[in-house]
Amino acid sequence: MPNQVVYVKDKHTKLFIPGPTEVKKEIIEEMEEWMFGHRSEKMTELFTTMTEDTKKFLGTENDVIILSTSGTLFMESSIMNCVDDKVLCSTCGSFSQRQADIAERLGKNVDRLEYEWGKAVKPEDVREALEKKDYDAFTCVMNETSTGIRNPLEEIGEVMKDYPETLFIVDAISALGGDYIDIEGSNIDVIFTSVQKAFAMPPGLAVCVVNDKAYEREANSKSASWYAGFQRNIDYYNKKGQTHSTPAISLMLAYRKQMKRMLEEGHKVRDQRHKDMAEYTQKWAKKHFDMFPEKGYWSQTVSTIKNTQGLNINELRQEIDEKYGIQFSNGYGKQLKEKTFRIGHMGEHTVEDVKELTDAIEEVAGL
């Protein structure tokens, strides 16, 4: 039966918040399908297509796990699966701190390589810390959503090469799919994201890319996650092309279609489009305000802008939402809430879309 025309309910608000991002109408419409069994051939076809397309898009030979959860669970399970005792967590904002908090809550022995909010993690500091002590793993956020920092993963990966016993775990939640990363080339053992960021899909699924070293580490460990276990998910997929537990079927239908779209555009072209949006936003920010994060490490997906004009960000946001149906974000956390504001330029947006927002800000704030 051919697809029928469907209408998306409710008022459309264009989202420039750092997630969930704008999801295309036709992707939302994919969820309009009756339930079907998760042990059916239909599911096998759906799930293998999604998984193989994701591998292709990311250009990786590593295993790809797509799980019904938020990316946060992979922050937890990558520690459960790969860290027996000691882990070094670099922190430079709220989400990288969360990674360290999670590891601590799991009862692990956590050392923090701490940076002031707005600063990036430096490869030489990582080397210094790894020289001093042996760690099971080192964690680093690719894109710190709270501060708008893009950490130099590629250079940090060069350092990690010299410490093969320390797994390199990367939280790429607001970056992957919108900011190109060569996973194998950067010596990354585990990298994960949520789909509601640069993938531009409805939230509820998360993706984790795992190499053999991380898989083996888990397989030989005394304790690990079952639900988000690398072994459990990868083995089940390789054997049956399905998920070990009932997955979020509706969201997977949306995923399949959006991943086809991403494949068609290609990782490098998508990366360039995000680069263009970031450069446009940065230029605009420097003209009217200032960038918050350390120069040289500005995020390609989220710009955190200093509120140098002392605007009331909450009022500004509300007015722009009401007048133009466009949303952006205030700063993250108590300290940055009014001192900065954030524009998420990721997913399916273009420079023209971002310009709509910046025009609206200029108009309403009288810049």
Place this chain on the structure above:
Amino acid sequence: MPNQVVYVKDKHTKLFIPGPTEVKKEIIEEMEEWMFGHRSEKMTELFTTMTEDTKKFLGTENDVIILSTSGTLFMESSIMNCVDDKVLCSTCGSFSQRQADIAERLGKNVDRLEYEWGKAVKPEDVREALEKKDYDAFTCVMNETSTGIRNPLEEIGEVMKDYPETLFIVDAISALGGDYIDIEGSNIDVIFTSVQKAFAMPPGLAVCVVNDKAYEREANSKSASWYAGFQRNIDYYNKKGQTHSTPAISLMLAYRKQMKRMLEEGHKVRDQRHKDMAEYTQKWAKKHFDMFPEKGYWSQTVSTIKNTQGLNINELRQEIDEKYGIQFSNGYGKQLKEKTFRIGHMGEHTVEDVKELTDAIEEVAGL
């Protein structure tokens, strides 16, 4: 703006598999909404409505956590959060065995109270085991989906009252919402389900009901889950009425509407409807075949029927699917696959719906 008429795509197949179950068209259509921020008032309203309605429906004063995941993660996190060392897991089929496997994979000290597949867990055996050794928790499945056993939780709960240091953890994945349970009255400390079973919602969300004792146990423990941590979820909800991480927004829209429907019907009436379906199915099964599980413990939501007629279950299933657009399940696991078949009578179905399936089986199998 009023809701618009939408059409669900693809062929409709009526599902009598033990999950995912049939989801009403208007519930699927709820997902047709543009994304919105998970830190918005709209989300607070959505999430608090869902949570409070669920408490009301279940008739519990305990805390309710609704998390973006499969119920399987609560099998894992309830062990992580409540068990420091020793846990007793009763096993009587595939899913209760999975609970024990998960606890073992987490590195816990697991004793199994094992029953043959098809037999129910007996209160006196639980007492005997708890007399012999101290355990942090005891796990029991309410409804063993693989064998169609409904364990006597209420009586087991009476035993648990005498062992207050041992938390009573119940996997109610294919039962809750379709089989009445008095949570507090049965001395249950932690009970969880997936929404794609008797709740009749699209998969991807899970519900966990936690009492103060379990919350305190976690709060005082050296290690626990963060993502599925009771404390993390409950505190965040109490403070902000939201989720700690981006949730599956689309699925939550469907949840809200279906929970309203469930509330309107009421827990007891819903229970009676499921009882009627179960009794009808059992009577039919006894006429033409035989029930597989131990008498006195037949499930109210999934009937596992002995294939006494030596039918080719796979062929039968395929023919009924093609001719009538109705699906049921074969037996679970290698041993029971062809020796039994399973009818899931849960969610929104009625006796009339089940009769459609049994008529079809009679017709095709020439009974």
